[in-house]
Amino acid sequence: MEKREKINHRDTVCAVDYAFQRIGGKHKGRLIYHLSKGTLRYGELGRRITGITPKMLTQVLRELEEDGLVKRHVYLEVPPRVEYSLTPSGMELVPFIVLLADWGRAKMNKEGLACEN
Amino acid sequence: MEKREKINHRDTVCAVDYAFQRIGGKHKGRLIYHLSKGTLRYGELGRRITGITPKMLTQVLRELEEDGLVKRHVYLEVPPRVEYSLTPSGMELVPFIVLLADWGRAKMNKEGLACEN
DNA sequence: CTGAATCCGCGAAGATACTG
């Protein structure tokens, strides 16, 4: 959890890096993408983000929360319910993610690959 | 070098992932960013992308070349000269990188961080 | 100058099992 700290002290502060440190990584893009369509529960996210383990899902969500991109909302119920949604800051990133997805989709079509999202 | 292959066979094909696999990673963002301003030589890139080793620079450039985002141009001279530039495909990503950098810069200012790029 | 080749440590990511 002290990863961000390490990165900050280490290399020079560059806007491109700063941004990639926040939305880069293996699952963050997809996570933001799915949340951009609306609030989702923990389990729902886990099902949509294929191949992610609970551990990584939690970790990624925590990082996004620390960076102020994702809001965590706990309902004190039985069974427990935790919902995640984008903060205004996180919403600012949606257009980029969408553009990126469009670009990816276009490239995939050109290469004859199927695309599910 | 078979990394891309492994990724492809493994998880489902998702446009967001597809894109992030191509421009994600530690140095790719900065690399594209610097090349967006014009053709650069190998050594020049190494100097601008602080903290990168020759090995990683070569590796990242090769990956971008395989993905058709970067064009490698070798001049048969002594001393050798190798220049890199963005392909049309790579150029398509520039607006995205720039917007992302703007976003990062704005956030950094809000947090009182200096920004060099 | 522009790389290629090799070795290797360490942290990230995966698997699995368990809990409130």
Next chain:
DNA sequence: CAGTATCTTCGCGGATTCAG
């Protein structure tokens, strides 16, 4: 349901050396 805990594995990336 929504996570934790623990263990292991793996490959990124650094350091170094060598080549054309």
